[in-house]
Amino acid sequence: MNERTPLGDTTGLWQAVLAAAAGRCQCRGTCGKKHDKDGGRCPAAQGGYARHGTGPVHMLAAPADPDGLLLPAHRAAALPKRELAAWCPACHDATRRRALAARRAAAEPAEPDALF
Structure with missing residues (x-):
């Protein structure tokens, strides 16, 4: 391991996902x-800077499917490489929030308990 490898990545999965993404966030608008300025793909890259005044970007290997971002951690960790994508923290968090909001909106409202 080196300074670019997250702690706990003993299998090299994070490095493989990052290499497949050419070190760049794979978000395409989710x-x-x-x-728009970057051909429809997020410009954030591992070790680069997302905005002026922020620290370096540390990419995440997480489920490629936005609904997969809602999986419990133990299930997401068991996904194969082909189902993972490289995400910058900003896109990961925003996509996860949007997926959670969509799931809540799709859920049927609970019926109130009858008082009588």
Whole structure:
């Protein structure tokens, strides 16, 4: 391991996902941004800077499917490489929030308990 490998990545999975993504966030707008200036893909790259005044970007290997971001951690950790994508923290968090909001909106409202 080196300084770019997250702690706990003993299998090299994070490195493999990052290499497949060429070190760049694979979000194509699921976060709510169009990423128009960069051909429809997020410009954030491992070790780069997302905005002026922020620290370096540390990419995440997480489920590629936005609904997969809602999986419990133990199930997400068991996914194969082909089902993972590289995410910058900003796109990951925004996509997860949007997926959670969509799931809540799709859920049927609970019927109130009858008082009588």
